[in-house]
Amino acid sequence: MKKSVSKILALLLVCVITLSLAACGSKETPEAEKETAAPASPSATQKTDSVSTIDTTKDSATSETGAPVAVKDTLVCSLTADSGTLDPMFNIGYDCMGALRCIYEPLFDVTPEGEYVWVLATEIDMEPTHWTIHLREGVTFANGNPFTAEDVAFTIYRACNRPGASSLLTRVLFDETKVIDDYTLEVFFDIYEVGMETGTWPSIYMFDKESFDEATVPTETMGTGPYRMTKMVTNSQWIIERRDDYWGEAPKLRQITFNFLSEATQRVNALDTGETDYTSIAFQDLEYCQAMPDYEVILRSQGYAKSMWFSNDPGSAFFDNLDARKAVTYAIDREGIVNIAYGGNATVSRLPVAMGKDDQQDEWLDKGYYGEGQNVELAKQLAESSGLVNETLTIVNNGSADSLACCELIQEDLRAIGVTVEIITTDPGSWFTYIFDASMWDMAVDFSMGDTVLGALNRTNAIGGGMSYNKHPWDGDEEFHTLLDDCKGNPDEAARIEGTTRMLEIIQETYLWVALCDIYDAYVINAKLRGFNWSRSGSPTYWTIYWTE
Template sequence: MLTRSVAVLALTATTALAQQTDITIGMQLEPPNLDPTGGAAAAIDEVVYANVFEGLTRFGPDGSVQPALARSWQTGGDGRVWTFTLAQGVTFHDGTPFDAADVAFSLNRARAEDSTNAQKALFDGIESVEAVDPHTVRITLAEPNGNFGFNLAWGDAVIVAPESADTNATQPVGTGPFKLAQWVQGDRVELVANPDYWGEAPALTAATFKFISDPNAAFAAMMAGDIDAFPVFPAPETLASFAADPRFEVIVGSTEGETILAMNNKALSDVRIRQAITHAIDRQAIIDGAMFGYGTPIGTHFAPHNPDYVDLTAGSAHDPEKARALLAEAGAEDLTLRLMLPPPSYARRGGEIIASQLREVGIQTEVTNLEWAQWLEQVFRGKDFDMTIVSHTEPADINIYARPEYYFQYDNAAFQALMDKIGVTSDAAMRSELLAQAQRIIADDYVNGYLFQLAKTGVADARIQGLWENAPTQANDLTGVSWSE
């Protein structure tokens, strides 16, 4: 009897020690490729940011800028010269050593004339990148930029190797704690822990990103245990069911996602028409109908949780009568516009509501549902649209309005000059005032219809620890994730 008891205790102890070390993450959208330096889709970073690829700096879960491949840095030359001390003993997943030459290659590639980087403007201020020695990089800027460390934390600024840069879209090779095992297109991406990782090893040994576009299928997969966590759950109407089930934890936080009714400012060049469209929109009805109450109304392209946010929602308040008057003044009572909708439920559901609201003021819409690759090709790159709905999840990205070639094609020289001034201003109070001016300019120009700040509504197995509550950048950072016993 004693021997049997000891055996049972040993078995129990062995079972307790066999803690789960793999995880399956649900995502609604599949990335079009896996190279964050060559694509605009948020889904790319949601798979690879901090997991597969690393930059000189990185965002922490609280939005702070933290060391990554650069262990420290200092500025000199009146804020124009940044010197980075790099981590040592780092290799890429293919065994290629990492050093300062890779940093120079990556940043020069990102800012090159023929660069395909979606955020090329992040690197415009770089005058030169010098590999001082294998572990030291000196970057000289054309003008001081106190925000440069922040810029380098974006997924678009990760460091790649010249040996593998051209094939990262399908075979990503980074320096991160996980490396690609396989990508089954249309279904999943599988990562495994990098045994040669230079930093602290993650608790997880494997991670699968499973792509489920249908909200009903996502609900069924979570309930069946096929998915361990769905950090941005596509069916907010079902969150109450998960909250009532002790197997799950509902994680509600904030994101950097300004959800907008983007307008083609060349096709809709009359500000009165854009203003009419914004006054036709009932933001709260969209939040309630498309997001089941999750979301914060916004009146400009700026996150409400940012201390520099200015509440400008009153300037584009729901006012159908004013919308009709503006359309009549512009001679556009019989307007028909094309509304192109990408796959996310906020866009598809929100598009139905907005089409109805526009119809009430006399604007007809031709609604077209696009797959993500189609949206990127036709709307983002081709600029062939009148209106679209999308969440801009990049951090603090009001600077996109200073880029006339950007997909909504807003061209305002005064705004561009203001953003240049912000870029060289280090005084916090002055930066706050300038950012307030920037918010007011785009709100007063009715560049886009500003809808709501996207909430981060996630569901996870209650035993999982370390998932981000908020989303200071578009990422599913697994470096601190583990299972409780």
């Protein structure tokens, strides 16, 4: 029987910093310093000089006589969350960010394998604290304005000064940004930070400086991409149409409709009725969707681990109580979570963050608890010695079906060692209120992510407010943060690996959180669709998709 669940991809919402929409009103932008200089030499960073590659293993259909027949040129997609704004700088972490990528474009994309795909830049000479960016010529915005280095400088300025929100480019020294000519500019950074090239930059979509209006950017779009927005109904539907004057290769799809269906059952029903061609699904619906004759199911690793955090708030039973954290950790049956919450479509975590990171070392796997696994007898002893059996604990989740299932399984595991747990299930509107205030819970089911192990530790630290969703000191935090600061700004790979090794040891010694399992996202596509490429952020490249018949 089909179960009502919430979509796994919505998990991305729990990791990002709370997005806020700025009040209306234009903001005067300082001009970047101009100077004349010769273009820099070609960069060794260049990997691909094309926007994307279309899968042509199956192309357009032919009739029985061999003559070509008309194929569909429209696509309907079902997404999970509309942030309420079309401003891409306030959509990072939402699945609609991939839809906006059809309208706006970055300087470069990054493939899941870490390869650069040059888009509005043709190359970048990358030094640790200095980039020289060379731009593609002949690009225009949808209003006909030419794309130049002034637009890049303006976009960087706004990313550093988002109205009412934190900077997206924390390391950029904007006052030192220099526009050399229409197609060249220099960007300087205060320090080198590991992963800054492939982290945020592919999500920085370029604005048209001349036409940009802070008051209208939430409801109107103006990008260099192959599509333009023709309809926007908040929390309901977006429709985009192909641009006839696009600077690059024209997409085969003339129109793409994005319907916003927050409930997993809505998205499955849309598949049942043929009202959608592509959507994400929850794992509880996986078997049902695999039996659909006209669709294909795709499982993709997104590089994150489902995890459970302990509160480090002084009012929590886990504050300054290592045995309590160890008791809960050893009580959890992670195999059960994989099999029940994810139907076997996940893998038990082998280190405190997800597997498959760019910098992963074999020596980091299966250490300590991650090699030992569940130990109920030890958990019972530690629950007694730590005083947990006299406590009623709370565990919070964001309301998604898999997060709730994890909480229910953990609740049963702790009941087996004499510990009582109450589950707090939130909705998207109240989730951030809870998760960023560790005084409101004892345990929280969330996830960790990052392109590298070091990046995952850094992201967890930055968003989690000191590794535990608050800033109270914990055993080992001084050494950990010293190592983190040293490693993330060190271009020496060997030194970073050595520092990361010790940071992982500290996390495993202090039991600040438990990585439960490495999880996948599940998508369903119409079997007649081709050209599904994927960005590193997890969104499909909608502009390369086409029908075979």
